[in-house]
Amino acid sequence: MKKSLLALALLPVVLAGCGSTATKGTPAPGRTLTVFAAASLTESFKALGRTFEAAHPGVKVTFNFGASSALAQQITQGAPADVFAAASPATMKTVTDAGDATAPKTFVKNRLEIAVPPANPGKIVALKDLANAKLKVVLCAPQVPCGAAAIKALGAAGLKVTPVSQEQDVKAALTKVELGEADAALVYRTDVKSAGDKVKGIDFPESLKAINAYPIAVLAKAPQAALAQEFTQLVTSAPGQQVLQQAGFEAP
Amino acid sequence: MKTISASPRGRVPWVLLVPALLGLAFLVLPLAGLLIRTPWPTMGTRLAQPEVRDALGLSLFTATLATLVCMVCGVPLAWLLARVSFPGLRLVRALVTVPLVLPPVVGGVALLLVLGRRGLVGRWLDSAFGITLPFTTAGVVLAEAFVAMPFLVISVEGALRAADLRYEEAAATLGASRWTVFRRVTLPLVAPGIVAGGILCWARALGEFGATITFAGNFPGRTQTMPLAVYLALETDPQAAIVLSVVLLAVSVAVLAGLRDRWIS
Numbered sequence: 191m192k193k194s195l196l197a198l199a200l201l202p203v204v205l206a207g208c209g210s211t212a213t214k215g216t217p218a219p220g221r222t223l224t225v226f227a228a229a230s231l232t233e234s235f236k237a238l239g240r241t242f243e244a245a246h247p248g249v250k251v252t253f254n255f256g257a258s259s260a261l262a263q264q265i266t267q268g269a270p271a272d273v274f275a276a277a278s279p280a281t282m283k284t285v286t287d288a289g290d291a292t293a294p295k296t297f298v299k300n301r302l303e304i305a306v307p308p309a310n311p312g313k314i315v316a317l318k319d320l321a322n323a324k325l326k327v328v329l330c331a332p333q334v335p336c337g338a339a340a341i342k343a344l345g346a347a348g349l350k351v352t353p354v355s356q357e358q359d360v361k362a363a364l365t366k367v368e369l370g371e372a373d374a375a376l377v378y379r380t381d382v383k384s385a386g387d388k389v390k391g392i393d394f395p396e397s398l399k400a401i402n403a404y405p406i407a408v409l410a411k412a413p414q415a416a417l418a419q420e421f422t423q424l425v426t427s428a429p430g431q432q433v434l435q436q437a438g439f440e441a442p
Numbered sequence: 443m444k445t446i447s448a449s450p451r452g453r454v455p456w457v458l459l460v461p462a463l464l465g466l467a468f469l470v471l472p473l474a475g476l477l478i479r480t481p482w483p484t485m486g487t488r489l490a491q492p493e494v495r496d497a498l499g500l501s502l503f504t505a506t507l508a509t510l511v512c513m514v515c516g517v518p519l520a521w522l523l524a525r526v527s528f529p530g531l532r533l534v535r536a537l538v539t540v541p542l543v544l545p546p547v548v549g550g551v552a553l554l555l556v557l558g559r560r561g562l563v564g565r566w567l568d569s570a571f572g573i574t575l576p577f578t579t580a581g582v583v584l585a586e587a588f589v590a591m592p593f594l595v596i597s598v599e600g601a602l603r604a605a606d607l608r609y610e611e612a613a614a615t616l617g618a619s620r621w622t623v624f625r626r627v628t629l630p631l632v633a634p635g636i637v638a639g640g641i642l643c644w645a646r647a648l649g650e651f652g653a654t655i656t657f658a659g660n661f662p663g664r665t666q667t668m669p670l671a672v673y674l675a676l677e678t679d680p681q682a683a684i685v686l687s688v689v690l691l692a693v694s695v696a697v698l699a700g701l702r703d704r705w706i707s
Contacts, residue, residue, distance in 0.1 A: 259677035326559075326577065331660060333678040354577035355659025356666075358674065366659070370560040371576045 223417045224270060226254045226261040228277035228335065228404065229359040230300060230377075233384045234437040235275070241433075242424055249417060257334040257359035258282075265290050265409065272418035275406040275425070277360075277378075278335035282405040294405035297426050298439035301401045302339055303379040304392040305367045312373035317343070317394040320351045320374055328363045328372040331356035336363070339400040340376040346399035364389065378402075380438035403442065473691065480688050481681050488685045496663040497671040498689060504579060504667060505647040508586035509594075512643050516594040517636060521624065523595070524602035535599075542592040549588050550656025557584065557657075581658035582665050586647035594636075594643040601635020602628070645694055 223242070227235050232255045239251035254261060254271070258281040265274055266288040274291060276282040282294045306314050312325045320327050329351070330337030337356060344351055354372065357363040364381045366372040368388045382391030406425055408418040424430045431441065481488075488494065523535050541549055557564040557575045567573045575581040609631060613623045629636075651669040658665040660674065668690045676683040 257677065263677050263680070326574075328659070331674050333674050353661065355661050356674075357660060358655060362655075366576075369554060369558060371554065371558050 221249050221414055221417065223249060223251045223272050223414050223421060224254070225251060225273040225275070225421065226256075226265060226269070226271045227273075227275040228258040228261070229255050229361045230277055230336070230380055231255065231275055231404070232361065234380070234434050234439070237433050238421075238424060238430055241429070242421055245424075246417070246420075251421070255361075257330075259284075259333050259335065260359070270411075270413060271409055272412040272414045273406065273421055274409055275404060276335070277404055278338065278402050279405055280338070281335055282407065285409075286407070289410060291407035291409050294407035295422070295426065296403045296442040297406045297422075298404045298431075298434050299401050299442055300378045300380055300404060300439055301397040302336070302343055302376050302394075303382050303397065304394060305364055305375045305377045305382050305385070305389045306373065306392060307367055307370050308387060308390050310390060311370075314374050314392060316392075317347050317396050318349060320344075320376075321349050323352065325373040326354045326371070327351055328355050328357055328366045328375040329353040330360055330363050330376070331358060334359055335402055336360040336376070336378060339402050342400035343376070343394075343396045347396040378438075383438040401440075404439075476684065476687055476691065480684055484681075485685060485688075488682060489689065493662055493671065494686060494689070497666055497668045497686070498693070500579070500582070500663065500666065501648055501668040501690075502693070504582045504586055505644050505650075507583045508590055508647040509640055509644040511583065511587045512591040512594045512647075513636070513640060516591050516639075516643070517598055520595045520598035520602060521628070524599045525628075538595050539592050541589055542596075546589050546650065546652030546654075547656050548652075550585060550653035553581075553585060553588060553653065553657040557581075576657055577659045577661065577665060579658075579664055582654050582667060585653035585657045586650045589650050589653050590643040590646040593646050594639040597639030597642055598632065598635050601632040601639075604635075605631045641698065645698060648690070648694060 225235065225239070232253075235253060235255075239253060242251050243249055254264075254269075258276040258278060261274065262276065262281045262284045265271055265285050274282070274285055275297070276285075276294075277300070279294075279296075282291070285291045286294060304314060304317065304320070306312065312319070312322070314320065314325070319325070329340045332338060332341060334357075336359075355366065357366065357375075360377050360381055363372075363375040364377045364385060367375045367377075368385060379391060379393070379397075382389055406422050408415060408422060412418045425434070435441065519538065523531065523538070554561065554576060556562050557567070559565070559568050559574045559576065564575060567575070575584060605628070609627050610623050613627045614620075618626070649669060650667070651673065654665070654667060655670055655673075660666050660670050662671075666674075668686060672683050672686045672690065675686060
């Protein structure tokens with residue numbers, strides 16, 4: 191029995207050993223920059239990542255795209271990352287409050303659009319059409335920044351919309367429209383743009399009431415702090431801003 | 443412990459005992475961690491929240507219904523695999539086990555492409571009957587049944603293969619039809635296997651996440667089962683996620699423990 195207790199006591203040591211060998215396994219000359227970014231940044235950040243890699247030979251940029259709130263949770267739980275770009279100041283605040291990042295900087299703004307299938311089977315032209323109970327409308331979950339923005343926009347318009355689903359991130363909501371399962375979704379205009387002709391975007395004036403500011407920050411425990419700093423500089427530089435604005439983002 | 447010390451083959455070798463205990467600790471410690479971090483004082487008020495009750499009720503309801511669906515189709519399927527020889531039997535058995543190894547999210551995508559509003563079958567369901575399955579509770583049941591049915595089929599097929607064929611043969615020589623043999627001899631014979639498979643199937647359905655969120659979406663009270671509620675709660679309210687997890691853990695352990703003593707040995 192005493193020996194089995196010893197085995198239990200040794201467990202953390204063994205597991206920690208496994209962890210460190212895994213990180214040491216990466217080749218020494220190449221460096222990896224890990225960027226956690228909101229799902230809506232997928233296309234533009236991938237493009238910026240390629241630019242960054244071209245300018246820094248031997249550096250590989252890896253991304254973790256997802257709901258900002260999920261990424262923030264992963265970071266505060268100790269996920270190893272260098273840069274965090276969130277879709278709302280509120281999610282960034284959970285990371286800065288935990289002491290995992292300081293001095294976030296807003297680098298773009300984004301607003302919502304209604305995404306409908308190209309044929310627009312629900313014949314939607316304005317935000318108020320989403321209140322029609324016969325339509326299948328998909329929103330982001332309220333925990334996720336795009337869901338919070340949707341609640342704000344609908345609230346500003348005094349509308350009550352009952353969605354068929356609250357999706358876990360903005361890309362999941364968009365996919366439901368692309369597949370034709372939903373008649374409409376409230377997503378960012380950048381997502382509509384990135385989906386090309388698979389969905390149609392409908393602008394609505396109430397979206398101005400729910401503009402999301404996107405903050406970016408170098409993380410306190412960034413293994414590649416210097417590279418992380420350079421990446422955030424690229425994102426806020428004129429060429430970086432051009433890529434982002436081509437994707438539909440607005441200047442901060 | 444008693445059997446080990448009574449064993450004539452001597453002490454348990456360290457090479458086996460140490461990894462075995464490590465494995466045990468690895469499986470048990472996370473659950474212990476969950477219980478240690480549980481906010482016990484506020485547990486009562488959190489559990490009384492309607493969202494928690496909705497998610498738990500929906501989870502229990504859909505898992506049970508999915509298990510029934512699996513029983514109705516899965517037991518005959520297992521019988522077919524165990525008792526009838528036909529060309530392509532091996533292929534069919536392999537196909538049945540695919541959802542077992544398939545990532546559930548992939549299963550959800552596949553269900554959308556077939557049973558979705560624009561899907562191969564779903565399109566026809568929509569135009570002919572006005573039935574659409576995604577984003578409905580029925581969709582949750584289907585997603586769970588898709589992922590859980592292989593557990594039932596495999597375990598019932600195993601029971602059928604292990605059962606003594608002579609009883610069935612005796613009944614057949616006495617003039618019983620194949621259906622009568624199945625109903626009066628085979629079913630009672632493999633009943634424990636069916637129950638065991640049913641429990642496995644139910645537990646798997648209860649924990650289903652990927653196929654459900656992909657195919658049925660996420661809406662409280664309609665398609666938001668406990669695992670989905672845990673996942674989304676974790677993003678903004680980790681304490682709530684812990685409470686939900688503990689409830690799910692308690693339900694699973696209670697059901698497995700309660701039924702295990704009675705039917706599975």
